[in-house]
Amino acid sequence: MIRFDNVSKVYKRGARPALDGVDIEIEKDEFVFLVGASGSGKSTFLRLTLREERPTSGRIHVLGRNLSQVSSWKVPHLRREMGFVFQDFRLLENKTVLENVALASQVIGKPRHYILSAVPEALDLVDLSGKENRRPHELSGGEQQRVAIARAMVNRPKLLLADEPTGNLDPSTSVGIMRLFDRINRQGTTVVMATHDDEIVDQMRKRVIELKAGRVVRDQARGVYGSDR
Numbered sequence: 001m002i003r004f005d006n007v008s009k010v011y012k013r014g015a016r017p018a019l020d021g022v023d024i025e026i027e028k029d030e031f032v033f034l035v036g037a038s039g040s041g042k043s044t045f046l047r048l049t050l051r052e053e054r055p056t057s058g059r060i061h062v063l064g065r066n067l068s069q070v071s072s073w074k075v076p077h078l079r080r081e082m083g084f085v086f087q088d089f090r091l092l093e094n095k096t097v098l099e100n101v102a103l104a105s106q107v108i109g110k111p112r113h114y115i116l117s118a119v120p121e122a123l124d125l126v127d128l129s130g131k132e133n134r135r136p137h138e139l140s141g142g143e144q145q146r147v148a149i150a151r152a153m154v155n156r157p158k159l160l161l162a163d164e165p166t167g168n169l170d171p172s173t174s175v176g177i178m179r180l181f182d183r184i185n186r187q188g189t190t191v192v193m194a195t196h197d198d199e200i201v202d203q204m205r206k207r208v209i210e211l212k213a214g215r216v217v218r219d220q221a222r223g224v225y226g227s228d229r
């Protein structure tokens, strides 16, 4: 699903690499936590996977494609097969819940009949049926993140990437959001999540990849947040 072969990324000539000789393979249906101190390279890994950035050296395969061979005009096509969830939700404030989710399908030209079934299905997945006509400011933080997850899932991606999705949420809300990611994963979507949420990582016992100064220092099945536990 994702393969990094000896990938390095240097943003500015002379700066230390944000990723430094990274080899990672993530299989279909896995749930992977990316952990590590601030600046260790987690977001860079996600941005390279999305092809928002290109590596300085090394090879990246995502969804069976070598990213260096995907021409720029085909990048949007590739991204349609991936969902992305951010820490700060990034919803459109002047649109309703339903419109926020539907828009993600409309902009890529999905037919009306698809949208009419996929949007309610996505809202049902995140347990927001009944709140279709609310606007983001009428929802709690956890509900807003659920809308963002519905938006990421509405085109039925094979891969869901998330950068600190619980970073703005309180602990009990975060648990609910993590259960949702777990359910999405069990239904067949590969999940890769960068997080600082140690309690949740310890509870969920999924694969943990730890980065330190751009290098993989730990790759553990059913792992915990900190290597010293």
Ligand SMILES: Nc1ncnc2c1ncn2[C@@H]1O[C@H](COP(=O)(O)OP(=O)(O)OP(=O)(O)O)[C@@H](O)[C@H]1O
Pocket (backbone or CB within 6 Å): 011, 012, 017, 018, 036, 037, 038, 039, 040, 041, 042, 043, 044, 045, 194
């Ligand atoms: N666009 C950029 N231009 C220059 N340097 C960058 C850029 N993005 C990230 N960096 C640098 O690359 C390194 C890795 O950053 P990255 O954002 O990948 O870390 P992170 O582990 O996601 O951190 P955080 O947990 O704070 O989000 C850092 O030293 C950062 O300053």
